[in-house]
Amino acid sequence: MDQELLRVSGLTRYYGSRVGCRDVSFSLWPGEVLAIVGESGSGKSTLLSLLSGRLAPTAGDVSYRDRDGRWLSLPNLSEADRRRLQRTDLGVVHQNPRDGLRMRVSAGGNIGERLMALGHRHYGRLRGTGLDWMERVELDPQRIDDHPSAFSGGMQQRLQIARNLVTEPRLVFMDEPTSGLDVSVQARLLDLLRHLVASLGLAVVLVTHDLAVARILAHRMMVMRGGEVVETGLADQVLDDPCHPYTQLLVSSILQA
Template identity: 65%
Template sequence: MSCEVPLLVADHVSRLYGSRIGCANVSFDLYDGEVVSVVGESGSGKSTLLSVLSGSTPATSGRIFYRMRDGNTRDLATLGEAERRLLMRTDWGFVRQDAAEGLRMGVSAGANVGERLIGAGERRYRRIRSEALDWMGRVEIDPMRIDESPQTFSGGMRQRLQIARNLVTRPRLVFMDEPTGGLDVSVQARLLDQIRSLVREFSLSVVIVTHDLAVARLLSDRMIVMRHGIAIESGLTDQVLEDPREPYTQLLVSSMLQV
């Protein structure tokens, strides 16, 4: 069965900054429709790992494999620049904590969504506009605001627009870096619920970096705990949270707020 071949494979991925470890020897497989959370505190290397996996930072050692849309699994380091750009523009998404980094703040909401479609080769203006409207509706942004700049949007709306922009090309893999960080709790709940249903609807594979174990619990199937750049523990999300093995994981879990 083709779905049994992983979509993404990290094989002993390391990123060093001189003698300082960004992340070291991280290995895991990600399958279609699976959500893996990478948790840890600031400086644990989780964001470094995400940026290496998504190709924005080169790995110092180790390899990353990805099953392309044609079914062939490729070592990402061997992709040409054009192939890599196409991958990032269409088959991958990246949702950043700061929406201003993931969006183009100088153009309208509709253009933010449409731009990814154009990048994926769509040229029909009407089609682009109707897709943009459709996606704004999906993420619960009033379609009347399609021509407004995201500058006028609230934090939660910007984050939802960023998600629409990423998902409009129907990517198979989405990287998320603290997507709910810095938002009010009620806004966070709404966003989490939307991410959760979109992940299911489109059977997305997701690598999500978060320091919030409750977010990881709600969204992810599996969890990787990082500390000092090393993946110290991993497993089913409920297993890691209910039966943490490492001292540091026990500390993290016991520090989690219970409601």
């Protein structure tokens, strides 16, 4: 327990001569939730893609400690090993559930897909797991055979979360998971995420532009601007005692309801 899960050092990505993100370094421990905040174009999504192994860095490294305690350098893994890791240990929750779901496959099929990719074939057990996860994300298990297109946005997002968590990953990347949802639906999803993250001991890297979401879900926070990290700290420190001019501007721009 007392060792990092993820070590990131000097992580840099250029798009031609344009900076995606530059010289990002941090460590993440099991059970920790790190929020990356900043406005659009600040490099948050580039960083998330680099961290989850979906994009190759121009320089720097992302190392992940697997269940056997071995350190694996994500950019240097073979394609097959990286895919396997992405299915077993990592999860990605996209902002738009359509990017993370198979819309022409039933809800149960969506939940079972990662398990089947790992070689699970027993139909009854797959269905049982599907029903169990429908319930855990507060979806009506009777709708297990419905396609996601028949679900509301909030339900699709919960299905996407179930689809990711079914293989009990240790690290989940979330890209604006609540931002496309109505406020009341957002509150329900936040509550669900809070409980799942705590009960499963998940480590999470959460990209959001919503500082209130970051305060509720995150332990730590990293503020990005122009591809660089300008401030880090505990979430409540960064929000209550912001030091960098850009963070102060972000925090002072929050509307009070």
